[in-house]
Amino acid sequence: MFEFFTEEQKLLRRVVRSFVNEHIAPFADEWDKSSHCPVELFPKMAELGMIGCFIPESDGGAGFGVMERTIIVEEIARYSAGLAIAMMTNDITIAILQAYGSPEVKARYLGPLLRGENIGSFAVTEWSGGSDFVNQTTTVKHTENTIVVKGQKCFVTNSTFADFAIITGIAGKDKRGRNIITGMLIPAETEGFLWGRVEHKIGMKCSITGDLILNNTAVPHSYRLGDDSGGKAIALNTIGRYGRSAMTAIAVGILRGCLEESVKFAKQRKIYGNPLHSLFSAQSILAQNRSEYEAAHAMLYNAVSLREDNPDYLPRIASAKLFCAEAAVRAGKRSIDMMGSYGLLEDYPLERYLRDALSVIPSGGTSHIMSIITANDLVK
Amino acid sequence: MNIPRIAVCVKPVPDPAYYDKITVDRTTKRLQRGQAPTIMNELDRYALEKALQLKETLQAEITVFSMAPSNSRLVLLEALALGSDKVVLLNDIDFAGADTLATAYTLARGITHTGTFDIVLMGSESSDGGTEQVAAQLGEMLGIPRFTHVTSVSLDSQSGRFDITAKHDTGVNRYRVQGPVLCGVTREIATPRLPHLRNIRHCIEKPLITLDSKAIEADPQRIGDKGSPTKAGAIYNRESTRQGIMLQGTPDGITDRILTEMRRLGVLCQA
Amino acid sequence: MEIRDLSSYQGILVFGKMLPGGPAEGFLELLGEASRLKAQMTAPVRITAACLGSSMEAYLAPLFHHGADHVCYIDDSRLATYQPHRYTEGLFAIIQQVKPDIVLACASYEGGEVASAVAARLKTGLAAHSVSLKFVDGEFIQVVPAFAGKIYGDILCPDTRPRMSTIKEGMFQKLPKDITHTGTMERIKLPPCGFDERIELLSVEDEVQGTEKSLTEADFVIGGGLGIGGSDKWRFLEQLAEVTGAALGCTRPALDQHWVHNEKSMIGTSGVIVKPKLYLSVGISGAAHHVCGVNDAEVTIAINNDPNATIFSHADFGICEDWEKIIPLLIDKISMRKEG
Numbered sequence: 001m002f003e004f005f006t007e008e009q010k011l012l013r014r015v016v017r018s019f020v021n022e023h024i025a026p027f028a029d030e031w032d033k034s035s036h037c038p039v040e041l042f043p044k045m046a047e048l049g050m051i052g053c054f055i056p057e058s059d060g061g062a063g064f065g066v067m068e069r070t071i072i073v074e075e076i077a078r079y080s081a082g083l084a085i086a087m088m089t090n091d092i093t094i095a096i097l098q099a100y101g102s103p104e105v106k107a108r109y110l111g112p113l114l115r116g117e118n119i120g121s122f123a124v125t126e127w128s129g130g131s132d133f134v135n136q137t138t139t140v141k142h143t144e145n146t147i148v149v150k151g152q153k154c155f156v157t158n159s160t161f162a163d164f165a166i167i168t169g170i171a172g173k174d175k176r177g178r179n180i181i182t183g184m185l186i187p188a189e190t191e192g193f194l195w196g197r198v199e200h201k202i203g204m205k206c207s208i209t210g211d212l213i214l215n216n217t218a219v220p221h222s223y224r225l226g227d228d229s230g231g232k233a234i235a236l237n238t239i240g241r242y243g244r245s246a247m248t249a250i251a252v253g254i255l256r257g258c259l260e261e262s263v264k265f266a267k268q269r270k271i272y273g274n275p276l277h278s279l280f281s282a283q284s285i286l287a288q289n290r291s292e293y294e295a296a297h298a299m300l301y302n303a304v305s306l307r308e309d310n311p312d313y314l315p316r317i318a319s320a321k322l323f324c325a326e327a328a329v330r331a332g333k334r335s336i337d338m339m340g341s342y343g344l345l346e347d348y349p350l351e352r353y354l355r356d357a358l359s360v361i362p363s364g365g366t367s368h369i370m371s372i373i374t375a376n377d378l379v380k
Numbered sequence: 381m382n383i384p385r386i387a388v389c390v391k392p393v394p395d396p397a398y399y400d401k402i403t404v405d406r407t408t409k410r411l412q413r414g415q416a417p418t419i420m421n422e423l424d425r426y427a428l429e430k431a432l433q434l435k436e437t438l439q440a441e442i443t444v445f446s447m448a449p450s451n452s453r454l455v456l457l458e459a460l461a462l463g464s465d466k467v468v469l470l471n472d473i474d475f476a477g478a479d480t481l482a483t484a485y486t487l488a489r490g491i492t493h494t495g496t497f498d499i500v501l502m503g504s505e506s507s508d509g510g511t512e513q514v515a516a517q518l519g520e521m522l523g524i525p526r527f528t529h530v531t532s533v534s535l536d537s538q539s540g541r542f543d544i545t546a547k548h549d550t551g552v553n554r555y556r557v558q559g560p561v562l563c564g565v566t567r568e569i570a571t572p573r574l575p576h577l578r579n580i581r582h583c584i585e586k587p588l589i590t591l592d593s594k595a596i597e598a599d600p601q602r603i604g605d606k607g608s609p610t611k612a613g614a615i616y617n618r619e620s621t622r623q624g625i626m627l628q629g630t631p632d633g634i635t636d637r638i639l640t641e642m643r644r645l646g647v648l649c650q651a
Numbered sequence: 652m653e654i655r656d657l658s659s660y661q662g663i664l665v666f667g668k669m670l671p672g673g674p675a676e677g678f679l680e681l682l683g684e685a686s687r688l689k690a691q692m693t694a695p696v697r698i699t700a701a702c703l704g705s706s707m708e709a710y711l712a713p714l715f716h717h718g719a720d721h722v723c724y725i726d727d728s729r730l731a732t733y734q735p736h737r738y739t740e741g742l743f744a745i746i747q748q749v750k751p752d753i754v755l756a757c758a759s760y761e762g763g764e765v766a767s768a769v770a771a772r773l774k775t776g777l778a779a780h781s782v783s784l785k786f787v788d789g790e791f792i793q794v795v796p797a798f799a800g801k802i803y804g805d806i807l808c809p810d811t812r813p814r815m816s817t818i819k820e821g822m823f824q825k826l827p828k829d830i831t832h833t834g835t836m837e838r839i840k841l842p843p844c845g846f847d848e849r850i851e852l853l854s855v856e857d858e859v860q861g862t863e864k865s866l867t868e869a870d871f872v873i874g875g876g877l878g879i880g881g882s883d884k885w886r887f888l889e890q891l892a893e894v895t896g897a898a899l900g901c902t903r904p905a906l907d908q909h910w911v912h913n914e915k916s917m918i919g920t921s922g923v924i925v926k927p928k929l930y931l932s933v934g935i936s937g938a939a940h941h942v943c944g945v946n947d948a949e950v951t952i953a954i955n956n957d958p959n960a961t962i963f964s965h966a967d968f969g970i971c972e973d974w975e976k977i978i979p980l981l982i983d984k985i986s987m988r989k990e991g
Contacts, residue, residue, distance in 0.1 A: 007453065007454065007457060007584065008580050008581055008583075008584065010454055011454055011457050011458055011461065011580050011583070012577055012580050014417075014419075014454065014458070015458070015461075015574050015575055015577065015580065016577075018574055019574055047576075048574055048575075048576055048577060049576045049577035049578050050577065053577055057578060061578075062576070062577040062578040062580075062581065063578060063581055064577065064581065068577075264959055265959065268958075268959045269959075342958075347956075347957075347958070394798070396798075396799060396938075396939075396940075399798050399799055399801045399938075399939045400801070400939065400961070402798050402801050402802060403802075404802060411802065479776065480767070480777065480779075481770065481771060481774065481775075481776070481777075484771060505921065507799065508797065508798055509779070509797055510779065510780065510796070510797070510799065510920060510921065511767075511777075511779035511780070512758075512763050512764075512767070512779065513763070513767040513770070513777060513779055514767075515767075516735070516763075516764045516765075516767035516768040516771070517767050517768065517770070517771035519768070520739075520767075520768045520771040520772060521771060525736060525846045525849055525850055526735065526768075527735060528735070528760070528763075528764045529760045529764070543853070546735075547760050547914075548733040548760050548761050549668055549675075549733070549759045549760055549761045549762075550670070550857045550858060551855065551856045551857040551858040552856050552858075553732065553733070553734070553852060553854070553855050553856070554852075554853040554854045554855075554856075555734075555850055555851065555852055555853060556850075556851040556853055557849060557850050557851070558849040558850075566914075567907075608776075609774065609775050609776035609808055609810060609811040610776035610777070610778060610806050610807065610808050611806070611807045611808070611809060612804055612805070612806065612807075613792060613804065613805030613806065613807050614804070614805045615797075615802055615803065615804040615805070616802070616803055616804075617801075617802065617803075618796075618800060618801065618802070618803055618943070618946070622951060622964070622965055622966055622967050623967040623968070624963065624964055624966065624967070624969065625967065625968050625969065626963070626968075626969045626970075626971060627968050627969065627970045631972065631976040631977055631980050632980070634970055634972065634977055635977060635980045635981045635984055636984075637968070638931070638952060638968075638977075638981060639981070639984060639985070641929065641950060641952065641968065642871070642895070642929060645870070645871075645928040645929045645949065645950060646870070646928065647870045647871035647895070647897070647927070647928050647929050648895065648985070
């Protein structure tokens with residue numbers, strides 16, 4: 001475990017944990033079973049400052065940073081990885097608005113977002129795949145008063161209920177023939193904005209994922225984020241900084257869940273007249289659960305404590321996500337193995353943790369992409 | 381009446397969620413606390429919440445008092461993050477081993493040394509010791525009217541009088557009391573909040589003062605183990621001696637089994 | 652620590668509640684325990700019952716019948732209603748008069764509060780919620796719970812007198828009534844009460860005798876917890892209690908959910924301690940606070956749908972099942988028996 005949190009960070013973790021124990025832990029299973037994203041909880045989280053905690057106080061945030069936000073996401077993910085991804089996606093839109101939004105858009109959305117009254121979605125991925133970012137097909141046309149967008153996005157977290165989507169599209173080609181990617185905010189009530197199919201996923205069932213269809217939706221120029229060619233920076237910086245660290249935090253939360261629940265089971269389950277943990281095979285699993293959790297936790301917070309302008313930051317986060325996400329899947333699988341048939345039952349949370357762990361892998365970049373980022377950094 | 385001054389006594393205690401890990405070592409006979417984190421005693425949190433509510437309506441000033449080892453800082457910072465103005469930590473190696481009497485004396489010295497207060501609030505009971513004694517004893521030592529198992533408190537800032545509702549064995553009494561007064565509160569008093577994360581960043585800047593036995597001019601014979609008339613002897617685990625038989629089968633079979641047990645014990649009334 | 656002549660403190664004093672019409676059950680239980688202690692003491696000692704109240708002289712006889720050798724009381728209209736500062740003055744005056752070696756007080760709201768304040772004045776030790784009192788090699792040992800009853804510890808009070816203890820109702824047994832046992836009466840005056848001019852009693856709301864009595868006395872107690880899941884569902888437990896004549900209690904979370912409104916129906920270390928022949932817990936996870944309140948039940952049955960619930964390790968019979976499959980059926984079967 002990472003042992004170098006400041007007093008404020010320790011206190012923050014304690015406060016968030018109290019909130020999670022009261023408002024999330026008892027309901028997480030129900031949300032998963034009913035595929036319900038608890039949007040009703042957002043104002044409550046906001047009341048405590050858990051949403052957009054990195055926004056400066058002068059703009060209505062708590063004034064913390066990525067480290068603190070990572071702690072919050074981990075604590076939520078300990079019980080509900082699905083809510084954690086919904087919340088972290090919303091956070092990404094807040095970070096983008098704060099950094100790139102025009103005064104008009106910030107004035108309209110930042111307050112309601114920080115109060116949990118509005119929820120944002122971030123729609124970048126297309127059928128061609130999230131990592132082939134520059135070759136997207138959504139088009140952006142500038143007219144005199146508006147920007148008109150046409151295209152289709154998929155795997156949009158918070159689809160169906162988000163109040164807006166932050167999207168990217170191709171606005172043309174630059175002198176060197178490369179795609180110019182523009183980013184903008186499109187309110188859900190805009191004509192031509194249509195939520196498409198909703199996916200039925202293996203895990204993170206309480207986060208809603210679906211398609212977004214943009215059929216010549218037009219928004220004012222002030223809804224553009226950054227300059228005309230700012231889309232790439234917006235998407236990649238924010239995913240790198242706020243997305244991947246949070247996905248890694250979700251993996252660490254799941255690892256802690258596997259550790260705590262497997263210990264609980266091993267102590268209470270009697271087999272051959274003794275507690276399960278008296279068997280070496282169970283001990284071995286408990287020990288692996290602990291060592292991988294300890295390693296993952298230290299690795300995540302160590303990476304997050306680097307300054308974002310440190311060139312090491314992105315590859316270190318990529319390595320952490322590679323390890324933590326895979327470790328979460330391993331922990332879910334072996335904990336279920338330890339529990340025998342009980343591990344398969346919905347009465348225990350482990351099957352959900354394994355499903356959620358599998359869902360961490362593609363979000364924010366698969367393990368293969370994380371390997372490529374890591375390896376490229378090593379040999380460059 | 382000037383700005384009301386509120387004292388709140390807060391006890392850092394091991395988190396009750398970890399009680400299952402607390403045991404007595406069979407060979408050394410010493411208490412093994414496990415890794416239970418230290419948290420704010422639950423009822424003291426309710427008392428602090430009441431103080432915060434009084435502060436919101438009356439601009440009161442809140443000083444938190446705690447007799448605790450220095451590793452309880454997080455609990456005290458949380459009290460500051462919640463909105464207390466100042467924390468006074470009574471910390472001295474000589475305070476160790478205090479029973480309720482020595483604790484009440486030490487808190488009384490700390491409070492008296494720090495200033496005058498219109499009301500002292502605290503939980504009626506701590507979750508670890510659970511003696512329900514310190515509130516009444518502290519009131520006695522401060523020489524002010526005190527009530528325990530208090531379910532509501534309000535202050536009329538014009539007259540400086542408190543309206544207090546307190547439980548007794550057969551119901552509740554309502555009193556009007558000229559302050560200063562001490563109230564040991566129950567859960568009915570208020571619903572505690574969590575601190576806004578923003579305030580966690582600022583709590584570090586607020587005053588957290590540590591006072592030792594000399595600073596509060598405590599009588600060395602009345603503090604810590606020396607000042608405690610009760611002495612702790614042996615400690616032991618409470619073991620369960622239940623059979624632990626799991627009843628399997630259909631609801632029909634299970635309910636029949638319960639009925640059999642009821643008949644055997646003679647508790648199935650024949651009426 | 653002040654040096655005192657310890658030998659001038661003699662006998663056992665029991666402080667309990669006088670209800671309209673007689674002493675509370677807990678008062679008689681403490682007299683029973685005092686009598687057992689007296690039998691263990693080598694020198695002959697006297698058991699004094701300390702009573703505070705108004706117009707209660709006619710109701711003191713049961714104290715003698717249950718073990719008191721002496722009753723020292725203050726009968727004063729100012730004590731008609733419990734007020735902490737007046738009762739503290741009263742008990743303090745009686746203790747100064749009697750100078751007992753040991754004081755046993757009921758660990759009720761009133762008894763605990765008054766005993767704490769008096770112990771502070773006397774600068775003596777007070778053991779809270781003792782579960783056992785004994786003499787070992789001449790030492791008086793009071794066994795008390797800590798950490799919600801997870802741990803028990805011996806408390807000694809070597810250097811000061813009196814040695815005081817509070818005890819929860821239901822912890823000890825009263826003696827069988829012996830109408831031939833009598834003793835002496837002593838009435839003393841209530842000293843001036845310092846805060847009278849600062850404290851105005853606005854109103855007294857006596858609750859109708861709640862379930863506390865029946866919980867501590869019932870042979871069959873049902874306890875419901877958070878697992879019940881709603882106030883509408885709580886009615887099933889009420890119905891079961893009704894058809895079986897059981898007393899119904901609850902845990903802290905059920906109280907917090909407002910399914911139950913009477914704080915006195917909470918079972919556990921900070922509530923009522925029960926010792927029925929049968930205790931049936933429904934939807935209770937088994938936190939130490941609760942389990943310690945039912946340790947003395949003869950047989951316990953636990954229903955919980957979580958196979959990992961701690962309550963099962965404190966139960967004679969565990970039923971891992973949704974309570975809704977069991978309780979309504981049980982009600983039906985019992986109702987049918989009655990009708991049939």
